[in-house]
Amino acid sequence: MKDLKVLHREKLSVRDFFCHYGKDLQLAIHSPETDLDTFIAEGGIHRPGLAMAGYTKVYSSEQIQVVGHTEWNYLESLGPEGRKKVFENLSVFKAPMWVVTHAQTPHDELKEMCNKLHIPLFSTTLHTYEFNKVVQRILEEFFAPHAVIHGSLVDVYGIGMLFIGDSNVGKSECVLDLVESGHRMVADDVVHISHVGNTIVGRPDPLIRHHMEIRGVGILDIRSMFGIHAIRKVKKIEVIVELQPWSRDVSYERTGLNERDEIVMGVSIPKVVIPVAPGKNLTVISEVIAMNALMKMNGQNVAAEFNESLMQKIKAKAKGEYSDDLLEMDPQHWSPYE
Structure with missing residues (x-):
C-alpha cells in the first residue's frame, strides 16, 4: 500500500x-x-x-x-x-x-x-x-483519485473486507470459500479503488469482473456458478485483512488491544494481520473479523471491555477485595448437573 x-x-x-x-x-x-x-x-x-x-x-x-x-x-x-x-x-x-x-x-x-x-x-x-x-x-x-491494487474484495455480513498478501498465500481460495458460505464477492486479484468523500470504494476490473482464478483449477465464473446474489459491483472498504505465511519469528496480535490502521489515499482503514498455516479455517476467522467490526461500529469493543474487567479484578485483588466467581452464582438458578 x-x-x-x-x-x-x-x-x-x-x-x-x-x-x-x-x-x-x-x-x-x-x-x-x-x-x-x-x-x-x-x-x-x-x-x-x-x-x-x-x-x-x-x-x-x-x-x-x-x-x-x-x-x-x-x-x-x-x-x-x-x-x-x-x-x-x-x-x-x-x-x-x-x-x-x-x-x-x-x-x-x-x-x-x-x-x-x-x-x-x-x-x-x-x-x-x-x-x-x-x-x-x-x-x-x-474525478475521484483512484488506483489499482493486487487483492480480493468481498462483502462479509455487510462489511467490505479487502484481502491482501503475497501471491499464492490463499486470498482467492479464502474468498471462494466465503462465497460458498453465502457471502458476496466484489473483485478478485485486481481491485480498482477510488477515494470518494471520506471513504475508499472498491470495484472489480472491467475485464475480469466476477471471474476468479484458482491455481490448479483455472478460471471460474462466480456469477454463473453461485448466482447473481453471490456478487456485488461496488463496496466500501471497511477492513483490510493481510494474509501472511505463519512464521515463528513474527509476533502476532493476541488481545486485540493494539489495533492497526492502514492509510489508503489519506483514509485510515482498520487492518488485521492473519498468519496462514495448514489447517487454519480462514473463512470462519474472516466471518469473526466482520462480526467484530460490526460490534465496534455499534459501540461494543470486546477487547477493551475484557481488559477493563480484568484490570478491575486485579485492582480488587490487590486491595484484598477479590472473591471467587463461584460465590457470585445464584444457587436458585444454577446446577452443576444441568
Missing part, C-alpha cells in the same frame, strides 16, 4: 457523459451532435443566477451550468431584450454544457449563445434537486 500509484482523471467528454447517462438523466439535446465534443474538467455543478444578474466575479463557468425553475422564471421576466443582454455578457465564458431542468423549454437567447459558442444544450424532465444529486455523484466518482 505504501507504493500505491494514485491516478487522477482530468476531463470527461460530454459525448461520453450523454451516451452513458443521458437516458437515466432524461436528457434531450437541443444542439447539433457535433457540439458534443466538449469536455467537463471540473466536478461541480453551478446554478448561474448571480451571473445572469450581472455579477460574474465568482462565476464558475468551467462547471456544468444548470438553469433551474428559479433561473428560468427570472429569464422569463426579463423579456427578449433583457435575455439577449444577459447571454451577451455570459458569452465571454465557455461552459462545458448547459442544462434546463423541470421539462422547461430553453429560451431562444440561450440557444443562440450555445450555438454560437458550440456549447451542448440539454433539457431534462427531472427537477433541479434530483438532477444535481445524480450528476454530482457521477462527477464525484469520475
Whole structure:
C-alpha cells in the first residue's frame, strides 16, 4: 500500500457523459451532435443566477451550468431584450454544457449563445434537486483519485473486507470459500479503488469482473456458478485483512488491544494481520473479523471491555477485595448437573 500509484482523471467528454447517462438523466439535446465534443474538467455543478444578474466575479463557468425553475422564471421576466443582454455578457465564458431542468423549454437567447459558442444544450424532465444529486455523484466518482491494487474484495455480513498478501498465500481460495458460505464477492486479484468523500470504494476490473482464478483449477465464473446474489459491483472498504505465511519469528496480535490502521489515499482503514498455516479455517476467522467490526461500529469493543474487567479484578485483588466467581452464582438458578 505504501507504493500505491494514485491516478487522477482530468476531463470527461460530454459525448461520453450523454451516451452513458443521458437516458437515466432524461436528457434531450437541443444542439447539433457535433457540439458534443466538449469536455467537463471540473466536478461541480453551478446554478448561474448571480451571473445572469450581472455579477460574474465568482462565476464558475468551467462547471456544468444548470438553469433551474428559479433561473428560468427570472429569464422569463426579463423579456427578449433583457435575455439577449444577459447571454451577451455570459458569452465571454465557455461552459462545458448547459442544462434546463423541470421539462422547461430553453429560451431562444440561450440557444443562440450555445450555438454560437458550440456549447451542448440539454433539457431534462427531472427537477433541479434530483438532477444535481445524480450528476454530482457521477462527477464525484469520475474525478475521484483512484488506483489499482493486487487483492480480493468481498462483502462479509455487510462489511467490505479487502484481502491482501503475497501471491499464492490463499486470498482467492479464502474468498471462494466465503462465497460458498453465502457471502458476496466484489473483485478478485485486481481491485480498482477510488477515494470518494471520506471513504475508499472498491470495484472489480472491467475485464475480469466476477471471474476468479484458482491455481490448479483455472478460471471460474462466480456469477454463473453461485448466482447473481453471490456478487456485488461496488463496496466500501471497511477492513483490510493481510494474509501472511505463519512464521515463528513474527509476533502476532493476541488481545486485540493494539489495533492497526492502514492509510489508503489519506483514509485510515482498520487492518488485521492473519498468519496462514495448514489447517487454519480462514473463512470462519474472516466471518469473526466482520462480526467484530460490526460490534465496534455499534459501540461494543470486546477487547477493551475484557481488559477493563480484568484490570478491575486485579485492582480488587490487590486491595484484598477479590472473591471467587463461584460465590457470585445464584444457587436458585444454577446446577452443576444441568
